[in-house]
Amino acid sequence: MASGEAIIEVKGLTTRFGDNVxxxxxxxxxxxxxxxxxxxxxxxxKSVLLHTILGLKKPDAGNISVFGxxxxxxxxxxxRLQERRWGVLFQDGALFxxxxxxxxxxxxxxxHLNMNPVLMDELAAVKIEMVxxxxxxxxxxxxxxxxxxxxxxxxxxxxxxxPEILFLDEPTAGxxxxxxxxxxxxxxxxxxxxxxxxxxxxxxxxxxxxxxDRIAVLAExxxxxxxxxxxxxxxxxxxxxxxxxxPRARAAFAAR
Amino acid sequence: MAKTAIAPDLxxxxxxxxxxxxxxxxxxxxxxxxxxxxxxxxxxELRAFAEASHDADEIVFDMxxxxxxxxxxxxxxxxxxxQLMARGIKARFDKANEAQQTLFDKxxxxxxADPVRIPDEPLVVQILARIGAAVLVLADGARDGLGFFGTxxxxxxxxxxxxxxxxxxxxxxxxxxxxxxxxxxxxLLTFLIGAVVAxxxxxxxxxxxADVFTVNLVAIIFLREVGILLTAIIVAGRxxxxxxxEIGAMKMREEIDAMRTLGLDPMDMLVVPRVLALMIxxxxxxxxxxxxxxxxxxxVAVTQLHMSxxxxxxxxNSAIVxxxxxxxxxxxxxxxxxxxxxxCQSGLEVTGSAESVGSQTTRSVVRSIFLVIVLDALFAMxxxxxxx
Numbered sequence: 174m175a176s177g178e179a180i181i182e183v184k185g186l187t188t189r190f191g192d193n194v195x196x197x198x199x200x201x202x203x204x205x206x207x208x209x210x211x212x213x214x215x216x217x218x219k220s221v222l223l224h225t226i227l228g229l230k231k232p233d234a235g236n237i238s239v240f241g242x243x244x245x246x247x248x249x250x251x252x253r254l255q256e257r258r259w260g261v262l263f264q265d266g267a268l269f270x271x272x273x274x275x276x277x278x279x280x281x282x283x284x285h286l287n288m289n290p291v292l293m294d295e296l297a298a299v300k301i302e303m304v305x306x307x308x309x310x311x312x313x314x315x316x317x318x319x320x321x322x323x324x325x326x327x328x329x330x331x332x333x334x335x336p337e338i339l340f341l342d343e344p345t346a347g348x349x350x351x352x353x354x355x356x357x358x359x360x361x362x363x364x365x366x367x368x369x370x371x372x373x374x375x376x377x378x379x380x381x382x383x384x385x386d387r388i389a390v391l392a393e394x395x396x397x398x399x400x401x402x403x404x405x406x407x408x409x410x411x412x413x414x415x416x417x418x419x420p421r422a423r424a425a426f427a428a429r
Numbered sequence: 430m431a432k433t434a435i436a437p438d439l440x441x442x443x444x445x446x447x448x449x450x451x452x453x454x455x456x457x458x459x460x461x462x463x464x465x466x467x468x469x470x471x472x473x474e475l476r477a478f479a480e481a482s483h484d485a486d487e488i489v490f491d492m493x494x495x496x497x498x499x500x501x502x503x504x505x506x507x508x509x510x511x512q513l514m515a516r517g518i519k520a521r522f523d524k525a526n527e528a529q530q531t532l533f534d535k536x537x538x539x540x541x542a543d544p545v546r547i548p549d550e551p552l553v554v555q556i557l558a559r560i561g562a563a564v565l566v567l568a569d570g571a572r573d574g575l576g577f578f579g580t581x582x583x584x585x586x587x588x589x590x591x592x593x594x595x596x597x598x599x600x601x602x603x604x605x606x607x608x609x610x611x612x613x614x615x616x617l618l619t620f621l622i623g624a625v626v627a628x629x630x631x632x633x634x635x636x637x638x639a640d641v642f643t644v645n646l647v648a649i650i651f652l653r654e655v656g657i658l659l660t661a662i663i664v665a666g667r668x669x670x671x672x673x674x675e676i677g678a679m680k681m682r683e684e685i686d687a688m689r690t691l692g693l694d695p696m697d698m699l700v701v702p703r704v705l706a707l708m709i710x711x712x713x714x715x716x717x718x719x720x721x722x723x724x725x726x727x728x729v730a731v732t733q734l735h736m737s738x739x740x741x742x743x744x745x746n747s748a749i750v751x752x753x754x755x756x757x758x759x760x761x762x763x764x765x766x767x768x769x770x771x772x773c774q775s776g777l778e779v780t781g782s783a784e785s786v787g788s789q790t791t792r793s794v795v796r797s798i799f800l801v802i803v804l805d806a807l808f809a810m811x812x813x814x815x816x817x
Contacts, residue, residue, distance in 0.1 A: 270781075270782035270783050270784050271782075271784050286465065286466055286469060287469070288469055289469075289472070289473075292469070292472050292505075295504060295508065296465075296500075296501055296504060299500055299501075299503075299504045299536055300500070302536075303500065303535060303536060314782070315781075315782065316780060316781030316782040316785075332500070334465055335464060335465055335499035335500055335501060362531075362535065365528070365531060366528060366531040366532045366535055367499060367500070367532075368528070
């Protein structure tokens, strides 16, 4: 499990919706054990990239390999085995509305492992506690949760099988600053303890600064720059300058 | 990474332990990968281990042989240690590396709280409780329905006094969707039922040599009852459910709240146009349904009874008086009101989840079809009483 080895490799990816080309010849490499943040203006296809890597959308050209395996050509049943090795937190949590929080977390256990119900309840309680929810949240339905609780419950479900890669779509959007900071710390902690690789689509400059090892900038249908915050700050590319030197960015980076 | 063709963490590896006695200390030597899948197989053993009696002052879990380690592994070990401690046996972990230690710190006390469980009631109590709850729901539904009826009548009254409040575009769009677009379905079904009634009627009446009265049968039953009932049920299934789903989805996305904050009345915006559209369109649909039913009956009369079209029309004409038709068409606006009210009210009762939209839509259709038939029965009693 050498860190630095590529765990996700996107090569020459092209995706389009009808005539609208979202990505053209896009390349990106995510290394094992890092937290990578994907940024870009609205409509640059950040979420589309995430969905394509997850296999929710078929690429029109190019290859995507995860764990060194080409997922685009893999048969479905093998793919399902690989999918246990990652967890996804969707933007609005995407909890199943007919199930309680605990049942939501147990869905991967039921689906993939033959686990006895007692251990399943215990592990659900462990995950609930780990993401910072109260134990009493276990029996609540998604409609009874606040925005922050929904995200945490979604994260608990994503972490159910202790995945190697965690995909996060706008994890801190809609959270209050205290909740967002706690979430950042949670992600960093989990990365340290579980050796997670985190692929994060985000707009939150504080999150980028606090958690990300590297940042990839999406513009002009491809990844125009990958690097650390310092690389971003040094870049002369207009959009990157505006993004990382704007008033919000100054406030976020003043803490450094 | 050649061997990763199958997920390595979930297939091959095993988690295991063996015990060594060292003086008054019992050492539990852990080995293998203590991650979620392999941990399942040692979970029962560990539970038994925690319950068993041990002749030792201290139990030490030796982590030095552990390969991969995750939260599931952490949990079963911490649980075992906690169970031992609770029985007064000292238990600790030894030789945990930094990452393992962080996991022990992270997966902590909070998880020991027993998950909340809802106690099972005896079956009789459950059955009685469900009956009771259903009665309460029924009573609530009746009260809310009446309340909503009042609100809508008030809103309709406002609209009549201030016609400028009426959303004309919305009204016409709903008239098209609930009325015009339903035409093919209504025409086809009423035509078929008209034909079936005529065909069955003819074969029964022929026994008395009275098959010419098939025309009276079709004309009266269709104009008075079947035409309106069939049309109303089609519309309830088609438009009532659509109203609930549309308004329910809007409720879920907080659009209704947004309207209120913008000073728009959801009654005016959503409910009045829909209810009014149905009240205008259902009589028209019924009229067309009546005609299609008569044509269906006519086709059977001409082909099976060898009646000429002219004779069919003339017999029909003599069988029908104005009120035969009037009774049917008079019911239409009332049924439209019921369908519209229930469709909209069920939509507004949707709560947060997507599931609730589904269950409300089902309820809306069931309730409106039920009430349409009840209303029809009440009208039948009324018209008998007034003698038409």
